[in-house]
Amino acid sequence: MTMCTCVWFKQYSNERNLAVNPQGGNTGLVGGSVPVFDEIILSTALMNQVISFDSVSGILVCQAGCILENLNRYLEELDFIMPLDLGAKGSCHIGGNVATNAGGLRLLRYGSLRGTVLGLEVVLANGSVLNCLASLRKDNTGYDLKQLFIGSEGTLGVITAVCILCPRKPMAVNLAFLGCQSFSQILETFTTCKRMLGEILSAYEFMDDRCMKLVVSHLKLSNPVTESPFFILIETSGSNSTHDQEKLNNFLECVMASGLVTDGTVATDDKKIKTLWALRERITEALTYDGYVFKYDISLPVEKLYDLVIDTRVRLGRSAKNVVGYGHLGDGNLHLNITAESYSHSLLDAIEPFVYEWTAKYSGSISAEHGLGFKKKHYIQYSKPWEAVLLMQQFKAMLDPKGILNPYKTLPSSS
Numbered sequence: 565m566t567m568c569t570c571v572w573f574k575q576y577s578n579e580r581n582l583a584v585n586p587q588g589g590n591t592g593l594v595g596g597s598v599p600v601f602d603e604i605i606l607s608t609a610l611m612n613q614v615i616s617f618d619s620v621s622g623i624l625v626c627q628a629g630c631i632l633e634n635l636n637r638y639l640e641e642l643d644f645i646m647p648l649d650l651g652a653k654g655s656c657h658i659g660g661n662v663a664t665n666a667g668g669l670r671l672l673r674y675g676s677l678r679g680t681v682l683g684l685e686v687v688l689a690n691g692s693v694l695n696c697l698a699s700l701r702k703d704n705t706g707y708d709l710k711q712l713f714i715g716s717e718g719t720l721g722v723i724t725a726v727c728i729l730c731p732r733k734p735m736a737v738n739l740a741f742l743g744c745q746s747f748s749q750i751l752e753t754f755t756t757c758k759r760m761l762g763e764i765l766s767a768y769e770f771m772d773d774r775c776m777k778l779v780v781s782h783l784k785l786s787n788p789v790t791e792s793p794f795f796i797l798i799e800t801s802g803s804n805s806t807h808d809q810e811k812l813n814n815f816l817e818c819v820m821a822s823g824l825v826t827d828g829t830v831a832t833d834d835k836k837i838k839t840l841w842a843l844r845e846r847i848t849e850a851l852t853y854d855g856y857v858f859k860y861d862i863s864l865p866v867e868k869l870y871d872l873v874i875d876t877r878v879r880l881g882r883s884a885k886n887v888v889g890y891g892h893l894g895d896g897n898l899h900l901n902i903t904a905e906s907y908s909h910s911l912l913d914a915i916e917p918f919v920y921e922w923t924a925k926y927s928g929s930i931s932a933e934h935g936l937g938f939k940k941k942h943y944i945q946y947s948k949p950w951e952a953v954l955l956m957q958q959f960k961a962m963l964d965p966k967g968i969l970n971p972y973k974t975l976p977s978s979s
């Protein structure tokens with residue numbers, strides 16, 4: 565398949581100036597995987613084979629079109645897991661995950677793909693294959709070229725194979741779903757949690773009461789705790805269930821006694837764990853039933869995270885249906901979503917550039933984990949200086965002089 569991709573580029577795309585839109589599971593949220601004008605879709609769907617797995621090192625080599633959930637299932641049989649997990653796991657492709665540097669629900673524990681991806685095979689715009697698929701934990705020979713392609717959204721090359729470091733499957737997983745009265749208490753609970761759970765903490769997610777209302781009303785899920793302004797989902801992954809449960813119970817006793825948390829439920833069995841995760845993972849889906857959705861994926865200093873939601877709510881007043889905040893609190897990543905009965909240009913004008921200016925004021929990022937794609941490329945300057953954007957444009961011009969790789973995405977045009 566890699567050969568087909570490279571022959572395609574050599575004989576058609578590059579020679580005939582045909583633009584290409586690489587596409588995996590097409591689950592991105594910023595329009596990076598959809599063609600804009602007349603680009604040809606290059607699907608990775610048939611590149612879906614595991615090439616090798618080393619059960620001593622935990623290093624997996626696979627083709628770009630492998631579905632994330634299938635890889636995880638394959639690894640679980642061998643007592644390993646993928647280092648990333650996200651709501652779209654059932655259809656997103658690993659190549660697309662790497663091309664967008666997807667973050668997701670396990671980043672707090674296993675870090676970003678920039679650390680766990682050890683090698684890549686990439687087909688360049690001129691049809692040559694860049695084989696940087698080394699299966700090594702350490703390799704300091706020259707520039708780390710794979711980093712250029714991670715998060716470049718298919719604008720510099722088409723990722724055809726990935727080498728990734730996979731952790732052991734944890735022997736014990738516990739989940740706590742908690743109700744909390746204020747955002748400052750969420751933050752204090754987080755510091756307490758890091759202190760008391762230490763190395764077994766694997767996720768710290770939050771959602772506000774409006775998110776809860778949406779998943780309850782649109783998806784018919786049930787709230788397992790009493791109504792609260794905020795909810796926290798804490799996951800532990802460790803190697804000793806008795807030890808982990810004891811730690812979690814001590815932590816819960818502490819946060820309940822101090823009033824940081826007002827109600828909660830704990831899950832240790834798979835079924836309840838999945839039910840509780842669904843409340844957080846399916847917010848995106850619930851939002852789509854609420855109307856037109858304006859989506860923002862923001863990194864901020866964690867203590868400022870929810871102020872953006874409050875300020876946006878005040879600014880938009882009744883012109884928005886719902887302004888909700890949720891996300892990967894442990895990573896300082898807020899998902900601010902605004903719904904309205906239908907798309908409205910005046911509402912968009914009230915939201916942008918307000919959200920971007922607010923984010924820039926606190927030195928945040930206007931795309932924490934979803935990329936810039938087609939929708940956000942013009943706002944890159946809120947998070948990057950012009951010298952950096954210029955250098956990015958120079959890289960693009962060098963690797964794709966004819967502009968045939970996922971054009972109109974990620975960067976504003978240089979002219």
Ligand SMILES: O=C(O)CC[C@@H](O)C(=O)O
Binds near residue numbers: 593651
């Ligand atoms: O829909 C969104 O805004 C966020 C989607 C995803 O990154 C999540 O964390 O659920």
Ligand SMILES: [Zn+2]
Binds near residue numbers: 891
């Ligand atoms: Zn997310």
